Amino acid sequence: MKRSNFLAGTLSGLAVVANTQHVFAQALAQSPLPGLPGAANRCLVLINLQGGNDGLNCVVPHGDAQYYQLRPTIGVSRNDVLSINDKIGFNPTLRSFKAMYDKGMVAVVQSVGYPNPDHSHFRSTEIWQTAAPDKYEHTGWLGRYLDEANLPKDNLFNGVALAQVLPEVMVAGKTDVPAIAQINGYGLISDRNNSASMAYTKLVSDNRLPFSSPYLAHVAEIEDHAQKGSQELPKLIAGYKPAGAYPATPLGRSLALAAQIVGSNIGTRVLYVQHGSFDTHVGQKATQDRLLGEFSDAIKAFYDDLAAHGNDNRVLTMTFSEFGRRIAENASRGTDHGEASPLFLIGGGVKGGIYGAYPDLSQTNMGNLKFDTDFRSVYATVLERWLGRPSAPILQGQFATISALG
């Protein structure tokens, strides 16, 4: 069994570090897609813009008069937009991010969505995370990647979610992904006492209990991982020093930790980070401006730090949000749940530019933007051209890739 295997092979920080090169070489050798030098050294950071980020006030169609007609009070003024071309430009709070775009580090994929869009936060978030619009899938697309990718089974950090609760996107069939809100205080108090620590290890692995439960194996596994993982992770990443300061925001702290984990070479391939909430039904401007500004500043600090450590070319960051918002503003200077919206691919390995069809405000789906690029095409691109895995088994279907990577 997986648990006993794990217990049999004691995992020490030193062993992992020593193993890293071997592990990477092995993973590279197993990579089924040729022409991806260094794929095994790459990492994906997924940022969930929770709540439904309003794409139209994020990447503003300032060349379209209809935009200003439909958004008389909350439309971003043409004078304020950070223009990309005569059609679109960034929200003015994305100033640092625009500078990254100008350096060719950002691909804007426009009008991303899926057929028969769902307007519920819950369901649409689930759809984006499970990559299954037509059915209820238990595992997430990155969870399935972790299951499929032949990553070292005894590494507890193949995937790491920087969140209090494990997001559905990281739920896997065979891989436990630790969810870490913050590294301080991450650990068992009882591990400070040798005798209690030893007893804990033995007691949580006790499986000869006088009852059965569908969750028993899960409980035992997570209790075990909680102890092992929290003992190892702080040691493994302790040597990393950030090159500069990060903004004192939740996203800034999360990305600082992400850079530390990536920079410590512990085999982490996918990291999940969240930011929000973008659910701006009422008084949208203040909330969205604050959140986009925080995003812009944190992502800049992140890539500056990565670059200083030579990691900027091996870290791809991708944003997503469960939906964009209704084109027309509502009576409360906000916007209701909509459909298609842009997402960003960020990093040194990205072919910067604008991808996908510009949003068409005249041909709508009952007041919502129609999608042009299926979100699974973006996922397929990331899986095949960044993580070096065939996408069809993970996405349960074949989706065309886009040319923003590789």
Next chain:
Amino acid sequence: MATALTPRTDVAGIYRPAGHLDAAIALAPYKGVWDARLAAHLLRRAGFGSSPDEAAKYGSMSVHAAVDSLIDFPSTDALPAPDDLYDPRTTLMQYLQNGMRPGMADDMTKRKIGQQVRQQERQSIISLQRWWLNRMLVTPAPLQEKMALYFHGHFTSAAIQKGVTPVMVYNQNQLFRNNALGNLRELTWQVSIDPAMMIYLDNARSDPQHPNENYARELMELFTLGVGNYSEQDVRESARAWTGWVLRPRIGTVQFVPFRHDSGSKTFLGQTGNWAGRDIVDIIFKQPASASFFANSLLNFFVYNSPEPQLVEAVANLIRKNDFNLKPVMSTLLRSNVFYSSRAYRALVKSPVEFTIGTYKALGANQVDDSAQRALLQMGQVLFYPPNVAGWPGGANWLTSQTVIARENFLASIVNSPMMDGVDWMQKLPVKAPQAAKELVATVLVGDASEQGVAQLTDYLNGAGTSALGMLSGENYPERIRGAAYLTMAMPAYQLN
């Protein structure tokens, strides 16, 4: 197709419906062996666990007497009310008394007022959370609080969002409590015009020109029917029907204002008429899917996750037969074969609230201490702050490395707190390690540990792994008993409800 329940030797005297699930047998009254172990199971599910005395007391009753005492619960009017809830108008009044003219405040002052209001609202909610946690711990009617918690996760609204005041949060909480075993249709209607809900899901900001669809959608998707039982058009029509209910900000009174209502004809779930909100609720509850939806939800919360479709349908029929009155439904469920089957036993993951309150109960504490609320935040369940409108996802989702660490550290802090000095039964455990270990497992886990587990505890009590190896003695007793209590609660069974 019937889902097979694998027959298994019934190690602990728990009978199950034999072989395949027969829904009629599953819901028939349980007539098997009744003991403290099953009583503890009932008290974990229909309440928040039990003190050592309570499990024994309920175990000595019959199953029916035990369930009756939970269902026909005593009045809880004598329980303490919450501390005075903060009313944001008091802050405004202070500014007006100090010379600020209504409507003439400058931006600076407005910001300052806003900050003060938010700060005091937060303090007030923290105090309200503590009040509810203590109520769960000491109430003579645990099922009433358990139902309130169930409804809080089902009909979710969050505090301090877009103008929800502490009074509104409390009133909604009381609504759930007062309808604990009431009628689901009536509660759904009351929730629909509840101020906190009207703000949380935006019906308070809807008008006939721009009907807001948020509540209309979640009412069907998450509260009553589930995805697939309505169309996008039904959402739009329902949103129109809900217009007209107006909430006075801060004051929180709700009234129907005819000229704010879209009085045109609407076609909703196939029925055409000049529908208003109440009609929408009534039409929804005429859909067969509504009873199935609640059946599934109740089974997942009280019995086990992913219940068999035929069990869901049997409970749905029970709900229909009782016209959505919960009392007879819960009464049947809590005394049913399936509820005491080994399929249901320890088959749910404890929610953080169940985990913390259960711990205080097991230790015989009569109030929660300062560690509870911080721990609940780290475990992922803050009362009045559900993560989203779908409530807490529950099940395996409660357990991540991080939340398990939070759970264990809560236990570690509580066994080392001064509160433990007052835990009588722990002071009186035998000074012989094997007996002490056995009693700990019996008291905290109603025996749900293996012999090997008891042996490990015994070793720990005898100083295994310490530099000063020595048998359990009067000298090391307090420290080692505390450690052993922690380890007992850290065993896998303790995470399961």
